[in-house]
Amino acid sequence: MTPESLVGETQDLFSLPDVVRRINQLIDAPDTRSADLAEVIRFDPGLSARLLRVVNSALYARPQPIETVTQAINLIGHQALRDLVMATCMVDLFKGLPPDWIDMDRFWFQAVACGIGAGDIASRAGLSQSERLFMTGLLHSLGRLIFVTQCPNDYLDVLRLIEQESLESSVAEQRVFGFDYTRLSAELLKAWGFPESIWMAIAQVSMPAQATQYRVESEILHVAILIADRLMLNHVGGTVPTVDRLAEESQALAEYLSLDPEALDELPDAIALQVMDVFGILMPEASLIF
Structure with missing residues (x-):
């Protein structure tokens, strides 16, 4: 099994919607x-709302x-519109996965937090790619959904390792599959035709x-994942082993x-309101309580 073969098996199951x-x-x-963009979006009332x-x-x-809709597009710009359309369609595309496989509320909360965190870091650093980094953060963990839909029994072994040995998910995935969710996410986005700057940043985020390329994006995404984990712990609860590294990794990124x-x-505190607001819009029926 390879990331390429696993993504290849999902092409019919998970493909980009026509509106995207x-x-x-x-x-x-x-x-x-x-x-022109508003005309396309108006045909999707849910997306317009x-x-x-x-x-x-x-x-x-x-x-x-x-x-x-036209005012909204003029306000946020075309690239941010692309981000929003993608976020909305991704939520819909993966809707309905069995809750005993994965908690989708927690999954999307972490994804939204990571996207907003990555974009915020880029803005604070005066970088021009904050919108691209929002998308990178938002989509970085889609590989986990491929794991649980295509290999549910093997992924139970991953969950057991996480619980029994207190491993981080990526370490447990490496042990079971030989690669982790970020490699799978990168391969999926590459197959969908996303820019190299997005999928390569995700592929390299663990190191x-x-x-070799897009190091800045990978470094920012790395810390944004830890920030999202901290927000998850603060606002949703549960155990997130990676948050202990946040202070150290943030210091290194700041330098x-x-x-x-x-x-x-x-x-984490600065973006909390934005995260909860956007999450509530993307997941209006979420059971998470803040």
């Missing part, structure tokens, strides 16, 4: 107007409400200092990006 493909085509075209809820949420903190270390120390 159409939005991507329009955004990649140089002469696309906001009105979520777009308006997001732009009126704490993520953007607008003094005046945004009332139309970011050794990244690498020439940031004030306190800027990263405060980040």
Whole structure:
């Protein structure tokens, strides 16, 4: 079994929805107007409603409400629109997985927190790719969903190792499968045609200092995962072994990006409201209580 073969088995089960493909085509075209994008989105009432809820949420903190899809697109820009469409469609694409396989509420809470955390770090560092890093963080753990849908019995062995030996999930996955969820996530996004800067950053996140390309993105994603785990522990509960490394890894990243270390120390609290707001929009029926 390899990441490539496992992703190949999911092509019919998990493929990008038509609305995502159409939005991507329009955004990649140089002469696309906001009105063109709005016309596509209006055919999906659920997506339209979520777009308006997001732009009126704490993520953007607008003094005046945004009332139309075109206004929303003009406010957030085409790249952020792509992120939102992808986030919404990913939630729908993987909806309905058996709860005894994976808790999807916790999964998406962590993913949203990681995406917002990665984007925030990039913004604080003055980097131009904050929107791309939001998407990288949001989608970095999709491989875990492939594991549990395609190899549910083997993944039970992963869960046993995590519980019995207090291993991190990626270590347990390496032991059972020979590769972890980040390698699988990267392969899935590569197969879907995502930019190299996204899937390579994910593929290298377990050893970011050794990244041959996109090291900055991998380093930021690495710490964003720890920040998301801290938020998970603070607001959802449970045991997250990786959070003990957050202070040390944040210090190293602050030095690498020439940031004030306190800027990263405060980040879990700084983004908490945004995370809960966006999570509530993407997962309106979630059972998590804050």
